[in-house]
Amino acid sequence: MIPGKNELIKAAKRIKPFVHETPVLTSSSINKIIGAEIYFKCENFQRMGAFKMRGSVNAILQIPDKERAKGVVTHSSGNFAQAVALAAKSIDTKAYIVMPFNAPKVKTAAVLEYGAEVIECPPTLKDRETTAKGIVDKTGATFVHPSNDLDVILGQGTAALELIEQEGDLAYIFVPVGGGGLLAGTAMSAYHFSSQTEVIAGEPFGADDAFHSLKEGRILPSLNPNTIADGLRTSLGNINFPIIKQLVNEIIRVEENEIVDAMKLIWQRMKIVVEPSSAVALAALMREKSRFFNKKVGVILSGGNIDLENLPF
Amino acid sequence: MIPGKNELIKAAKRIKPFVHETPVLTSSSINKIIGAEIYFKCENFQRMGAFKMRGSVNAILQIPDKERAKGVVTHSSGNFAQAVALAAKSIDTKAYIVMPFNAPKVKTAAVLEYGAEVIECPPTLKDRETTAKGIVDKTGATFVHPSNDLDVILGQGTAALELIEQEGDLAYIFVPVGGGGLLAGTAMSAYHFSSQTEVIAGEPFGADDAFHSLKEGRILPSLNPNTIADGLRTSLGNINFPIIKQLVNEIIRVEENEIVDAMKLIWQRMKIVVEPSSAVALAALMREKSRFFNKKVGVILSGGNIDLENLPF
Missing domain, CATH: 3.40.50.1100 (Rossmann fold)
Known part of the structure; x- marks a missing residue:
């Protein structure tokens, strides 16, 4: 059911001429605040500003x-x-x-x-x-569907594949979940290339269809999603959900103010622009930080496209 | 009168354990908009968020x-x-x-x-x-004086020294000018390590004491400076001014709206947070962009410390 590791390797090779290998950044002050060793995969620096x-x-x-x-x-x-x-x-x-x-x-x-x-x-x-x-x-x-398409999922999975190559030995990778393409792709990459790494998704309480779908074992569509994380208002699909169900154990939900706080922390300490959806992954890590004390954690910053005239602070 | 190149090399070696070697970033879309090949030296990623x-x-x-x-x-x-x-x-x-x-x-x-x-x-x-x-x-x-101290000037000059090592062959380096430490240090580094590189300073019209001082050949203090670029409201000093007078030929002044536009362009296209003073260097380049068509230009982004709750957009 899960595509083989060669599918991911081929996808990475295929897209290479058209995408950036994005940098992995660290922040000693954020590490200190959270108490973990965090590696941020900066897809906000990807072409057009997102992993998509x-x-x-x-x-x-x-x-x-x-x-x-x-x-x-x-x-x-x-x-x-x-x-x-x-x-x-x-x-x-x-x-x-x-x-x-x-x-x-x-x-x-x-x-x-x-x-x-x-x-x-x-x-x-x-x-x-x-x-x-x-x-x-x-x-x-x-x-071409934004998230419920196996080739799209494989493409999104190359971000985690790169992260694993850049920083091996991660105990966890945090990603935001919206339509499910990034989460399914990330989970596949961890499964094939870093089996000791657990993938955890962050999701806003205001759009927590993935949380409920995973709990119920079937897709529950997003009803009236309401969150600042505009990239995460979509629902899972029949192609990515089975992958998520098989490979992902945990989705941590976060409040809106936690998303804004995490976003602000990234802007202030790392001096980079990320969109609210990106901050959801860090917000999830922060919400339960005591569990991840001293762990080596990857966080995928999914994108940096935001209207500077409508910032939440 | 100008300290020797060894002084800069020794300063770089001395500070190495305590500072970051900051990355040089490029943006194909900004290059396209301005029509030059621009290398941004990202001192906003320096420890504490600035070249200082x-x-x-x-x-x-x-x-x-x-x-x-x-x-x-x-x-x-x-x-x-x-x-x-x-x-x-x-x-x-x-x-x-x-x-x-x-x-x-x-x-x-x-x-x-x-x-x-x-x-x-x-x-x-x-x-x-x-x-x-x-x-x-x-x-x-x-x-310790913020800008009118030879050891401070030499330290600030190591940013340009690094930039020249990272990206040789620059036709120009743009920097903002406030107290004059960064400008004097940058000019010294170019003089010793990249003699074909011309250093040009950007300065707000609302705080253009360096422009007038260079024109008159003597220090004219800043009177009631009024600019969003809060790092540039200070005046030149008797230690950095002679260096600037000898090595710098040009200061381009910019309007407040040009500073905000340049800052917004950097945030939007490069997904990095820079403070208004940093954007002054790019604003100067943009104001006279036709002169720099197809040139290889360095721009020192001086810092990224800004109050996110008081943004100019």
């Missing part, structure tokens, strides 16, 4: 040439929109991005800047899906 | 052991206060920091956190100087 570039590139490169020439489609108002736009541009194909007409202008602008075509639609999931389907039918472009 | 750590460590290490055991004194409400506090702690001596009683609490807290003793005084330069003098008289501690 990895999965997007991998999925697009896996489309057969003839199909790929007709372009790719996705619907997203977040980082995956930018990721598909930039990946398509880098791979030299066309991207159609379906976005709700009320999406922040800064997000639409970023997608346009990467050369994609933006198609606006009403702001419901159904409208987004219908509009995307219409484009597939009309253009023959291939639809 | 370098000069502070160098100056304190140059005090004879017996004197140093009595401690060090400075007056500052900015990065130099934190730099002396952390340097003294690292070198295992005592720091007395004179700060105006109306200094932001966050700054006072940072200095206390590094284990220094804070002595509050009325918020005038005269009061600060008198209070510092009183401590010197009472304790025998050595006074």
Whole structure:
């Protein structure tokens, strides 16, 4: 059921020319505050500012040439929109991005800047899906899902694979969970390349569908998610959930103020810009820090795309 | 008149155990916007968050052991206060920091956190100087000036020395100018180690004493400086000015909105936190970008200490 380790190695090799190998940073003051030895994998420094570039590139490169020439489609108002736009541009194909007409202008602008075509639609999931389907039918472009696609999951897993190569011997890796692509990919990388490493997800209480899904053993969709961590308002899917169920034992939920505090700590002490979703992983570690005393812990900082004019502090 | 290159090499060696070798980052999108090949020397990642750590460590290490055991004194409400506090702690001596009683609490807290003793005084330069003098008289501690001290200047110059080692062949290096320590040190490093590199300073119109001093050939103190770049409100001194006069040909002045725009660009595109003073160097480059088309340019990002609750955007 879990793809083999070669699948991850091949994905890493495939995407290499199109993504950055991001640095791993440490902060002695954060280590002191939390009491653990923390290695931050900085996907905020990834191209377009988030790990989503990895999965997007991998999925697009896996489309057969003839199909790929007709372009790719996705619907997203977040980082995956930018990721598909930039990946398509880098791979030299066309991207159609379906976005709700009320999406922040800064997000639409970023997608346009990467050369994609933006198609606006009403702001419901159904409208987004219908509009995307219409484009597939009309253009023959291939639809790429942000998180529930095995090639996307394998691509996202390369961040943890790199982290394990850069800093072996981690007792834990913390990641945020939203749609589940990063969590499933990270869990696969740890399983194959660092079996003693336990993967723990952080999730906002205000969007804790993954927590409940894992507990119940079946997907419970996210109902009215409400969190500052805008990347984590989505639900798990039938492709990533079985992987998560098999490989992940624990999801730690965090309060909104804990997310903001963790984000502020990262900005102040590390002098780097991360988005709220990124801070959820550190917030989870901080919430239960006594359990991780003196442990070697990896934290994946998932991205750094944030509207500087609407900061929570 | 200009200290020899060995002085810089010795300073770099002396401070090495106490400072970080900071990374040089690039941004393809900023390069594209400005039309130059820019190498950012990230002193915002320096210990305590600014280049001032370098000069502070160098100056304190140059005090004879017996004197140093009595401690060090400075007056500052900015990065130099934190730099002396952390340097003294690292070198295992005592720091007395004179700060105006109306200094932001966050700054006072940072200095206390590094284990220094804070002595509050009325918020005038005269009061600060008198209070510092009183401590010197009472304790025998050595006074360290933030910018007008040759050992401080040599220490600050090691940032450019590192940059030149990391990225040779720069046509220009841009730095902000406030008290003049960083500018004088950078100019010395370029003079000795990269003679084809021209050093250009950025300065806010609202605090353009260095611009006028260089033009007139004599120190004109800063009168009522008014700029968001709080690190640049100070004036040149009689030790750094002769070096600047001999080695620096150009200071480009920038408007406040240009500083904010440059700062925002760095945060958004590079995902790093820099303070307004840091952005002044990039703002100067941006203001006259056509002159630097396709050139290889170094920019020293001087620091990243900023109150996140009072951002200009």
